[in-house]
Amino acid sequence: MSEAPFLTKWFEIMDSDTPSRILDLIDDDFTFSILFSTDGRATDFAGGREAMEGYLAQREKNTLTHHPLAVSSTGSAEFYLGEVRRAGEVVANYVAAGQVGASGRLERLIIGRSPGVRFEGGADVHPGAAGR
Numbered sequence: 001m002s003e004a005p006f007l008t009k010w011f012e013i014m015d016s017d018t019p020s021r022i023l024d025l026i027d028d029d030f031t032f033s034i035l036f037s038t039d040g041r042a043t044d045f046a047g048g049r050e051a052m053e054g055y056l057a058q059r060e061k062n063t064l065t066h067h068p069l070a071v072s073s074t075g076s077a078e079f080y081l082g083e084v085r086r087a088g089e090v091v092a093n094y095v096a097a098g099q100v101g102a103s104g105r106l107e108r109l110i111i112g113r114s115p116g117v118r119f120e121g122g123a124d125v126h127p128g129a130a131g132r
Contacts, residue, residue, distance in 0.1 A: 023053070030048055034111040066083075076101070094111055
């Protein structure tokens with residue numbers, strides 16, 4: 001499997017006790033959209049730094065974890081397919097794409113999350129561990 005080091009770090013921080021540390025990873029002109037679907041309803045969190053702060057404030061902390069199924073990168077773009085788990089049980093799949101700028105920080109991020117489509121993950125796959 002390929003690697004997506006920036007997004008891998010992003011999701012590890014999101015799963016930590018201090019997810020607000022991701023704000024240190026975003027560029028000054030950062031823009032994002034997270035389309036978040038639960039129970040047949042979707043919410044689009046979108047904007048820049050202030051909107052990301054709002055997203056983090058409403059998010060469940062220490063409840064959900066992100067697990068990679070397939071990751072890849074090309075140039076400054078990274079791609080991530082994963083599953084979200086609550087207490088070890090899969091509740092949704094998500095896809096993410098990010099663009100890392102020359103500053104080494106994230107400039108663009110788009111994430112779609114839905115319980116409506118499931119990708120089979122089997123055992124955990126860890127980026128950089130090809131053949132696992």
